[in-house]
Amino acid sequence: MQERDDWSAFFTELADLSGAVILPHFRTRMTIDNKEVDAFDPVTAADRAAEQVIRRHIGARFPDHGILGEEFGDDSGSAEYVWVIDPIDGTRAFISGVPVWGTLVGLKKGGRPIYGMMSQPFIGERFIGDGRTSTYAGPAGEAVLRTRPCPSIAEATLFTTSPTLFKDDERAAYDRVETGVRLTRYSCDCYAYCMLAGGHVDIVIESGLKTFDIMPLIPVIEGAGGVVTNWQGGSAIDGGQVVASGDPSLHEEVLRRLAG
Template sequence: MADPHHTHDWAPFFHRLADAAGAAALPYFRTRLAVDNKEIDAFDPVTEADKAAEVAIRSLVSERFPDHGFLGEEFGDDSGGAEHVWVVDPIDGTRAFIAGLPVWGTLIGLKRADAPVFGMMAQPFIGERFFGDGRTAGYTGPHGSGPLRTRPCADLASATLFTTTPALFKGAEADAFGRVEGEVRLSRYGCDCYAYCMVAGGHVDLVIETGLKTFDIMALIPVIEGAGGVVTDWEGGSAIDGGRVVAAGDPRVHEQALKRLAGL
């Protein structure tokens, strides 16, 4: 949960960061951009857009909060022993980005003493932003703005489930995911960070993934929790460091998903 003792209004600065990141990344979107691969034995793409967006965010944070730490996907860990640490994925969904699909987003999170304080997902091409502090969550977009609220979902049979791709799951994890997928009303793939925001917005009930980094999920936790949802690992513990993650809009369907994943 967000730090209950921290009353700073972070939203204006987060919007400023999102403005800068969008201005840096958008000129590369739907262009013939060069793609580098970060992995030798797999495809883990990174583009100049990722790097430019992170540089823009880092610059503003270091100028405004020089005593804060920074953990970014592209340029590493400069968190030191700082109490406040920014956790940033400049483009979550780089594969979607290089394919021209507008379901990528910039994830900007802030944690204090390893607890989420505020998070935002910004999609500059569409012009949408989802943000929250663990107690409340909000949205701004081309058709207006307002609060975010998850929707009721009593059981898996009523649920819409998302994962980025079923190829994430191997072996026993694939079996576990299959047990949940076999019970839901609707299962869809793709969307990366967008699926989590759709949970916060009350359009999707469940997201299950594995192999996440802290950059992929930390910023989304206070958004979903602020909208009334639940985010944990597969065992019901903290998801702040990534790994195997379950996000749900309703605690009841979250509990059922954890049981199925465990084979119960």
């Protein structure tokens, strides 16, 4: 199989291709469809076009690999290598003209995350990781990503999409963390996790995620020295209740507060 540098080049190709089909739609009067009956779950032509171009490029290069995408489903079967795609993570931000959305692409081998990327083509930033190291490329140049030490929850900055999205006992569990931190910010979708990997944020807590919302970000977070689990401390690869921390010792405190 490919070496790390080759994987990085291929992920860069995917970022270029998806960005080229997404950007003509951004900040335009686009058509917005709703995927849900009793809720608002927007999807646009940009979401669909980006996933299609990513699928085609992967299929042409790796025809024996499986693919799981948000818009066009799961054809992974029993493949050893499976690509996980969220063509626009943060479609609500996308249709609102706010550039905190991103294209997520991850790769699993034998069910284990081995590579992931978040690409933000409007700003021109890419965050790529393999679980051992993570890198940034963008207007600020290139850099190795490292989380920052934050052993005390009282010094932490916390991100979540919105507290109103937590259901029933989830809200009480989340509040036990928020009341202890120094600063809380809302929204930012996948960008919050990348800011954690870059050492600007300490905690991200969310619930109701799908695997394509979080799996591509796991190698980026872990490669930068962070930790990402479910609220019980287990694997977050399948989504659901997810918590990420830049400092492993801080993560243990966050898990204790979530558990009450």
